[in-house]
Amino acid sequence: MWAVQVKKLILCSDNGSDSEPIATCTKQSIALILSIATLISIGCSVPMPGGGVMVPEVLGSKVDEIHRQQEQNAELAKLIIYAHEFEMNLQEDPARRAASEKSDSTFSYYGEVRPRGLRLTPAGEDHVKKIAEVLRNGQQNGALTHAVIERSQTSKRWDTEHQYPVHRNSELDAMRRAVVVRALESLGVIDADELVIVAPAFPTGLDAPEAAAAYRNATVTTRGNTNY
Numbered sequence: 001m002w003a004v005q006v007k008k009l010i011l012c013s014d015n016g017s018d019s020e021p022i023a024t025c026t027k028q029s030i031a032l033i034l035s036i037a038t039l040i041s042i043g044c045s046v047p048m049p050g051g052g053v054m055v056p057e058v059l060g061s062k063v064d065e066i067h068r069q070q071e072q073n074a075e076l077a078k079l080i081i082y083a084h085e086f087e088m089n090l091q092e093d094p095a096r097r098a099a100s101e102k103s104d105s106t107f108s109y110y111g112e113v114r115p116r117g118l119r120l121t122p123a124g125e126d127h128v129k130k131i132a133e134v135l136r137n138g139q140q141n142g143a144l145t146h147a148v149i150e151r152s153q154t155s156k157r158w159d160t161e162h163q164y165p166v167h168r169n170s171e172l173d174a175m176r177r178a179v180v181v182r183a184l185e186s187l188g189v190i191d192a193d194e195l196v197i198v199a200p201a202f203p204t205g206l207d208a209p210e211a212a213a214a215y216r217n218a219t220v221t222t223r224g225n226t227n228y
Helices: 002-013 019-042 061-077 122-141 170-186 208-219
Strands: 086-089 117-120 147-150 196-199
Touching: 117 122, 117 170, 122 147, 122 170, 147 170, 170 196
Parallel strands: 147 196
Antiparallel strands: 086 117
């Protein structure tokens, strides 16, 4: 419609000096300006079947809400202690062997004797210290948060035919949980036993093809640009 009116306005400008065509062109130009002003004043709105007007929300409002939710989920994911943050405690109990007898372990241990079983890795210990700080602050502010022990799913079952390491192990999960509870209690977390649960790690990881593709995309030279 605008194109037709603009075209008529151009044709009117090519006419002679007759006063009637000029007046007609003036009316058409005024009508065109008024129609444009009306559309601008209405804004981006879509008439609804019921007669109302649907006004779009502010640009980015939905995306910002999704990002805020993802950020909150990421904060909760920091409270997950993963399976790789535990290790076997291989230190021998001195009461079990003579002082001069060497241990069969491939590691050398010094200092205080640790109990046999499981323990946190050095990185796991640092992680649990940060979790303890979050839990203490949450208790002071009235916010209820939990530390999550990643549920095991790589244990063998000796009563199966092939004994593949693809099974859950509730006994192992209980041992890992006990280690974290003791650590949190020593770090001043009240009621740590009620704040530590065993559950699957909810962040979705990468499978083997996805991880290989991500590594390749990050290291392969493309179009003259080298990624490191």
